[in-house]
Amino acid sequence: MINEVLSLTRWEWFKLRRRWMPWVLLAIITALPQLSLWGSVSGTFGSETEQAVRGADDTFLLFPNNVVGGLLVSQVYGIVLIMILAASLVGTEYGWGSLRTVVTRGTGRWPFLMSKLLLLALLGAAALFVGTAGWTVGSAVAMLTLGDGAWLAESADWIEVVKWCGKAVFGLLPYIALAAFVAVLTSSTGAAIGIALGYYLVESILVGVLFNFDWFERVAEFLIGPASYGWMGLPGGMTFSYPAELPDAAQSFIVLLGYMLVLGGTAIWLFQRRDIAGAKGE
Amino acid sequence: MTDTVIETRALTKRYGRVLAVDRLSLQVPRGHVFGLLGPNGAGKTTVMGMLLGLVRPTSGSFSLLGTSGGGRDALRRIGAIVETPAFYPYLSGRRNLAYFQGVMGRNDPRELDRLLELVGLAGRANDAFKTYSLGMKQRLGLAYALLGDPELLLLDEPTNGMDPAGMAEVRDLIRDLGREGRTILLSSHLLNEVEQVCDSVAIIARGRLVVQGDVAELLRPQEQVRLRTTDDAKALTILTASDEVEAASAEDDALVVTIAHERSSELTALLSKSEVYVTEIAPLQVSLEQYFLDITGENGERSE
Structure with missing residues (x-):
C-alpha cells in the first residue's frame, strides 16, 4: 500500500508540474519574503531603528541565524499559499470530473487522496526552502551592501536551525489537512479556498479577542493559529493579534497533531465513502 | 471461469x-x-x-x-x-x-x-x-x-x-x-x-x-407482414377467423398481419383456398424503437 501511495504521488507530480498554479505560487513565495526583507531593511538601515530590526544581539540578518528569520516569514506566506494549492489539487478532481475517471480503473480512493496530501507536504517543504533560501541570500546581500559588511555569524547552532526547519514544515500540515478537508466536504475548489482562507483570517481576529478574556484564553490556545505560533516558539506579540503568552510547544504539538489527524482522517473517510458525481464544471 | x-x-x-x-x-x-x-x-x-x-x-x-x-x-x-x-x-x-x-x-x-x-x-x-x-x-x-x-x-x-x-x-x-x-x-x-x-x-x-x-x-414475437390481395375485405375476414394468425388489420391500402415467423409462408395457401390471391407480401418487422416505446410507456400509457 505504501508503494501504491508513493507511485501515485509521483504521478500526481506528473500532472501538477504541468499546471501554471504551482509555478505562480512558487514565484509568490520567492517574491513576498524578499519584499518583506527589503521593505524593512531599506527603511531602517542607517536609521535609529536599525538595531531593532537587526535584533538585540546583532545577528538577526547574519548567516545562519537569518535562516530562522526566512523560515518564519516564508511560513506565514506559505500557509496561505499551500492552502490555496491544497484546495485546488483536491477540488479540481471534482470540478473536472477526473476523480471518476481515476476511480473507475481500480485506483484506491484513500491512497489517491493520501498521495495528494503527501505531495502537498513535500511541496510545502520545498516552498519553505525556496522562500528561506531567498531570504537568506537577500539578508546577506543587505548586510554586505547596506550594513557593516559582515554577513556570517561568529557562532552558529546548526542543530537549532535544523529543528526550526522541521518545525516550520510540521506547522504547515494542519493547514493542508484543513484545506483538503474543506475541498472534499464541498467538492469545490472555489468554496475550499474561500472557507480555508476565511477561517485563517477570522481565527486570527477571533484569537485577539478571545485572549482578552481569562477563560476564553484557554479556548484560544486550542485553535490552529495560536498552537502554530506556540509550536514555532515565537515570542509573543510578534503577530498583530496574538498576546505575549502563547501555549507551550508540547501542548501546541498535540493540538496541531490532533487537527491534522481529525481533519485529514475525516477528509479520507468522506473521500472513501461518498458517491462520486460527474464534472461540476469548475 | x-x-x-x-x-x-x-x-x-x-x-x-x-x-x-x-x-x-x-x-x-x-x-x-x-x-x-x-x-x-x-x-x-x-x-x-x-x-x-x-x-x-x-x-x-x-x-x-x-x-x-x-x-x-x-x-x-x-x-x-x-x-x-x-x-x-x-x-x-x-x-x-x-x-x-x-x-x-x-x-x-x-x-x-x-x-x-x-x-x-x-x-x-x-x-x-x-x-x-x-x-x-x-x-x-x-x-x-x-x-x-x-x-x-x-x-x-x-x-x-x-x-x-x-x-x-x-x-x-x-x-x-x-x-x-x-x-x-x-x-x-x-x-x-x-x-x-x-x-x-x-x-x-x-x-x-x-x-x-x-x-x-x-x-421475433412482434414479426408482422404487410399484405396486398385481390380482395382485401374478404382476406381480412378469412385471416381474422384463422387460428394461425395472431392479429390482422387493415391499414391504409394493405393488410397488416401478425403471425409467427415460421408460419408466414402459409398465408398465401390459406387465402388461395378461398380464391383470394396475394399480389404483394413483405415482412413488416416492428423496430426495436416501436417495441421500446410500447413497453416503456413512452408512447402513451405504460403497457407493462
Whole structure:
C-alpha cells in the first residue's frame, strides 16, 4: 500500500508540474519574503531603528541565524499559499470530473487522496526552502551592501536551525489537512479556498479577542493559529493579534497533531465513502 | 471461469425521495455485447456507477467478474467510460492516457500510439484535452477504456456528441471488440445503436427492468407482414377467423398481419383456398424503437 501511495504521488507530480498554479505560487513565495526583507531593511538601515530590526544581539540578518528569520516569514506566506494549492489539487478532481475517471480503473480512493496530501507536504517543504533560501541570500546581500559588511555569524547552532526547519514544515500540515478537508466536504475548489482562507483570517481576529478574556484564553490556545505560533516558539506579540503568552510547544504539538489527524482522517473517510458525481464544471 | 460476468440482484439506489434504480436484477453473459437501453433518466448511468464503485447501492448486491461487490481487483480488469469522459483539461490526450497508464502501474508508449491510432486521435494526440470537441473526448474515453486490454468494457453512451460518421466508426469498433471475445455492457438511449451493436439487451425505465433477452428474440414475437390481395375485405375476414394468425388489420391500402415467423409462408395457401390471391407480401418487422416505446410507456400509457 505504501508503494501504491508513493507511485501515485509521483504521478500526481506528473500532472501538477504541468499546471501554471504551482509555478505562480512558487514565484509568490520567492517574491513576498524578499519584499518583506527589503521593505524593512531599506527603511531602517542607517536609521535609529536599525538595531531593532537587526535584533538585540546583532545577528538577526547574519548567516545562519537569518535562516530562522526566512523560515518564519516564508511560513506565514506559505500557509496561505499551500492552502490555496491544497484546495485546488483536491477540488479540481471534482470540478473536472477526473476523480471518476481515476476511480473507475481500480485506483484506491484513500491512497489517491493520501498521495495528494503527501505531495502537498513535500511541496510545502520545498516552498519553505525556496522562500528561506531567498531570504537568506537577500539578508546577506543587505548586510554586505547596506550594513557593516559582515554577513556570517561568529557562532552558529546548526542543530537549532535544523529543528526550526522541521518545525516550520510540521506547522504547515494542519493547514493542508484543513484545506483538503474543506475541498472534499464541498467538492469545490472555489468554496475550499474561500472557507480555508476565511477561517485563517477570522481565527486570527477571533484569537485577539478571545485572549482578552481569562477563560476564553484557554479556548484560544486550542485553535490552529495560536498552537502554530506556540509550536514555532515565537515570542509573543510578534503577530498583530496574538498576546505575549502563547501555549507551550508540547501542548501546541498535540493540538496541531490532533487537527491534522481529525481533519485529514475525516477528509479520507468522506473521500472513501461518498458517491462520486460527474464534472461540476469548475 | 464463470459464464455470467455481471450479475445484479435487486440492486437499488435511492436519492432521498427519488428511486433511481429499483430492485434491478440483470445477468450479463460472458462474451456478449449487452445493451442497457432506456430513455434519459431511466437509471442507466446510476447502474453503471454502482458497478464501477462510484455510487454506493442503497440495497441489493452485485458481482463483477466473479467478485462480489466488484472491488479494486475486478475494476483493474474493466475498462469504462461513464457519461462524458472527464480528463485533465490542460494535459494533452497522450499525456492523459500516459497518466492513467502510469496510475495502473504500467508504462508502454507503444500501447498509447496504438490506441490513439485505433480511435482516430493520433493527429491530435499532443493537443490539450480542453481543445477537443465532444466527439474527440468520447474517442479519448474509448482509448482510456481500452488501456491494459480489459476483458470487460462498460461503456455509457459512448457515441454521445459524435457526428454520424464518428458514430458509425465507434459502433464498428465496439462490434470488433465484441468479436474478439470481450464482454461489453453498453448503455444507450439510442435504439438503433443497441439494435446494430448488441447481442442481448435489457430495457429499463424509471429504474426498473422492463425486459431482458436477446435482441433477435425480443423482436421475433412482434414479426408482422404487410399484405396486398385481390380482395382485401374478404382476406381480412378469412385471416381474422384463422387460428394461425395472431392479429390482422387493415391499414391504409394493405393488410397488416401478425403471425409467427415460421408460419408466414402459409398465408398465401390459406387465402388461395378461398380464391383470394396475394399480389404483394413483405415482412413488416416492428423496430426495436416501436417495441421500446410500447413497453416503456413512452408512447402513451405504460403497457407493462
